[in-house]
Amino acid sequence: MRNTLLMIVIACMAFTCDENEDVELTAGIVGKWQLKEIYADPGDGSGKFNEVESDKTITFLANNTLSTNQSLCKLAGNPNGSSTGTYSLQDSTIIPTDCDFEEFKIYFVVENSYLILYYPCIEGCGEKYEKVSN
Numbered sequence: 534m535r536n537t538l539l540m541i542v543i544a545c546m547a548f549t550c551d552e553n554e555d556v557e558l559t560a561g562i563v564g565k566w567q568l569k570e571i572y573a574d575p576g577d578g579s580g581k582f583n584e585v586e587s588d589k590t591i592t593f594l595a596n597n598t599l600s601t602n603q604s605l606c607k608l609a610g611n612p613n614g615s616s617t618g619t620y621s622l623q624d625s626t627i628i629p630t631d632c633d634f635e636e637f638k639i640y641f642v643v644e645n646s647y648l649i650l651y652y653p654c655i656e657g658c659g660e661k662y663e664k665v666s667n
Contacts, residue, residue: 561643562593562620562622562643562648563593563594563595564592564593564664564665564666564667565590565591565592565664565665565666566592566593566648566663566664566665567589567590567662567663567665568587568589568590568660568661568662569584569587569647569662569663570582570583570584570585570661571583571608571659571660572657572658572660572661573608573657573658574656574657574658575656576656580656580657582659582661588603588612589601589603589660590602590665591605591648591662593620597619597620597621597622598618598619598620599617599618599619599620599627600618601615601616601617603615604616604629604631604632605618605627605629605632606629606631606632606633606634606637608652608654608658616631617629617630617631618630618631620641625640626638626639626640626641627650637653638653639651639652639653646663647661647662648662648663648664649661649662
């Protein structure tokens with residue numbers, strides 16, 4: 534599973550977008566997204582996304598910044614915290630500004646109208662969001 538994720542990330546990073554594609558991608562990601570599912574693999578490849586009830590949201594702005602109502606420093610967040618950060622469409626990365634780890638990167642894809650975040654876990658893990666407003 535990790536090899537598949539790694540290949541997806543490498544493929545995303547290998548392609549560059551022209552200016553029109555950047556505008557289109559930015560328009561698609563800008564807005565508020567709400568957490569709907571969490572993925573956690575126990576290490577045997579049997580992991581899958583499972584629905585969750587959560588108030589966690591991420592708001593992407595057109596200036597490549599974002600904010601959340603819960604921390605991005607951990608999978609599923611901290612309901613008592615919030616995060617800010619930057620994102621790159623070219624690298625498909627989110628870099629929170631308030632984590633205790635240097636160069637903490639979260640990779641993302643937008644797939645079938647969902648935003649999927651892949652955290653740097655030993656085993657596969659991630660969060661799936663659905664857009665709730667522009």
